[in-house]
Amino acid sequence: MKIHFLGTAASEGFPAIFCRCRHCAMARELSGKNIRTRSSVIIDDTLKIDFPPDTLHHVLRDRIDLGLVKDLFVTHTHSDHLRAEDLEMRLPVYAHGLDHPLTIYGHDGVVRKCREAFGRPGDEHIIVRRIVPFETINTGTSLVTALPANHDPDETCLLFYIEKEGKSVFYGHDTGLLPEETWAWLSTRELDLAILDCTNGNLPFTGSHLNIEAVLGIRNRLREDGTLRDGARTVVTHFSHNIGLQHEDLTAIFDPEEIIVAYDGMVLHV
Numbered sequence: 001m002k003i004h005f006l007g008t009a010a011s012e013g014f015p016a017i018f019c020r021c022r023h024c025a026m027a028r029e030l031s032g033k034n035i036r037t038r039s040s041v042i043i044d045d046t047l048k049i050d051f052p053p054d055t056l057h058h059v060l061r062d063r064i065d066l067g068l069v070k071d072l073f074v075t076h077t078h079s080d081h082l083r084a085e086d087l088e089m090r091l092p093v094y095a096h097g098l099d100h101p102l103t104i105y106g107h108d109g110v111v112r113k114c115r116e117a118f119g120r121p122g123d124e125h126i127i128v129r130r131i132v133p134f135e136t137i138n139t140g141t142s143l144v145t146a147l148p149a150n151h152d153p154d155e156t157c158l159l160f161y162i163e164k165e166g167k168s169v170f171y172g173h174d175t176g177l178l179p180e181e182t183w184a185w186l187s188t189r190e191l192d193l194a195i196l197d198c199t200n201g202n203l204p205f206t207g208s209h210l211n212i213e214a215v216l217g218i219r220n221r222l223r224e225d226g227t228l229r230d231g232a233r234t235v236v237t238h239f240s241h242n243i244g245l246q247h248e249d250l251t252a253i254f255d256p257e258e259i260i261v262a263y264d265g266m267v268l269h270v
């Protein structure tokens with residue numbers, strides 16, 4: 001699997017969209033890997049996770065052919081993960097030359113947000129499919145299982161376990177400490193790549209996102225449980241500007257732990 005990280009910031013972006021703090025000023029000055037947009041990945045050019053408001057920027061920056069995407073899995077409805085209004089741009093008049101529908105998978109709130117944004121355009125264009133925790137979707141090329149996150153008490157935020165050609169990836173944000181039912185399910189599987197929420201960096205732990213200490217705890221438990229295969233890698237992403245850590249600061253912390261710090265445009269193969 002080719003995992004292409006399109007964005008690696010929390011909801012405000014890093015540097016944050018309106019922010020004049022010294023961390024954001026430094027990120028603008030340093031540029032490069034310190035410029036982070038709202039989070040998403042695309043797998044093998046055809047399976048996408050989340051549809052943030054920076055998607056047009058991702059398409060332009062990394063020269064992505066979004067018309068190749070067949071399956072879009074949405075973790076939750078927070079504005080940094082689902083800009084449903086832009087999905088209307090896949091319909092006729094706005095998009096030409098498409099040869100297959102896009103199927104969007106998400107929980108009730110995701111379905112409702114999509115309906116409000118673009119209605120029911122017809123299954124030949126966009127299919128919106130409601131999924132529930134522990135449901136496994138066969139996309140034809142991958143098996144994707146929705147797992148409960150611990151993120152927003154007002155909605156059933158989902159994480160995803162993606163299997164393809166004998167390899168497997170855990171898409172683990174947005175979330176705080178993983179629910180025990182998610183741990184129980186993961187303990188029956190193996191992983192080649194774990195992508196984890198590191199929104200809070202070295203700030204104190206908050207319930208709805210992870211910090212460095214919590215990431216290390218999860219990675220170590222995945223190792224101890226035997227869930228991480230030999231050679232499996234862990235990636236951290238979804239960073240808030242409030243952490244005040246630039247990319248080099250993060251790699252200085254995570255390199256000794258053998259954890260990869262994601263950056264916008266990073267491509268990993270598993």
Ligand SMILES: [Zn+2]
Pocket residue numbers: 010011078080081174238
């Ligand atoms: Zn988020």
Ligand SMILES: [Zn+2]
Pocket residue numbers: 015016019020021022023024025241242
């Ligand atoms: Zn800032």
Ligand SMILES: [Zn+2]
Pocket residue numbers: 076078151174
């Ligand atoms: Zn969120």
